[in-house]
Amino acid sequence: MRLILGGIALVLLGTLTACGGGDDGGGAKTTKSAPRTPDRFIACDLLTQKQRDVVVGAKVDVQGRPENDFPSWACTFGDTPEPSAPNQVTYRGMRARVWAQKVPELVAREPASPQAKKFLADVLKRAGLTESDLALIDDDAACDLWNVLQDATGATVDGDTTSATQTVDEIDAQVARASTCSQGIYADVLAIGSDADSAAGRKRAETALSTIYANAAERLPR
Helix, strand or coil: CCCCCCCCHHHHHCCCCCCCCCCCCCCCCCCCCCCCCCCCCCHHHHCCHHHHHHHHCCCCCEECCCCCCCCCCEEEEECCCCCCCCCEEEEEEEEHHHHHCCHHHHHHCCCCCCCHHHHHHHHHHHCCCCHHHHHHCCHHHHHHHHHHHHHHCCCCEECCEEEEEEEEHHHCEEEEEEEEEECCEEEEEEEEECCCCHHHHHHHHHHHHHHHHHHHHHHCCC
16 A cells, blocks of 8 residues: 655655554563563554554554565555555654665655755765665664754754645645654654644644654564
8 A cells, every 4th residue: 555645745754665464473471580572573563553543533444565665664554445545644663774774765766856866975975974884874873864864855853853744735635744763763654634734633643653663662673
């Protein structure tokens, strides 16, 4: 499930991807003396169904299929099976280095950046990196890169979070996005719905992002 938003500026701050489902690996009881075995990481579990519905302002209970960018770290739900579902949410949580290694590819295909190579080179230079450095980048440096990218795209970062809303007349929808990169964890949420109140949509995205980040910090594998 993927919504094609064309050259919308919000897309440069992340990608619209989906995740596959799976079991939660739970069931075994633990004692205080026995170390807890971490649950299997499933990106879709970073939000509950109720939280997905709340962030969109509509019931979104149809899970999208895995896609190429971050299939293990991202999830999409909508209110219909179609990629152009009128209400949908995409969210992701991953180690920052996983996101950073994809930056060249994400920038290269963004239609809003016709001079993608020059833009990427400038961003990397400002971050004190080369493209080859990304293969071995650590999580702290990856979050530094995220901050440079936000600045380069004109995003306003409040603390460690950036958020924005945009009305998309072509699909008669409101798009709200919130992203963060902090303590080595990248998290992002993008909600699409018919809510005309951009302030409310933005607030819901920010609230959902806090939940996604907290759950990712607890569950992400090292």
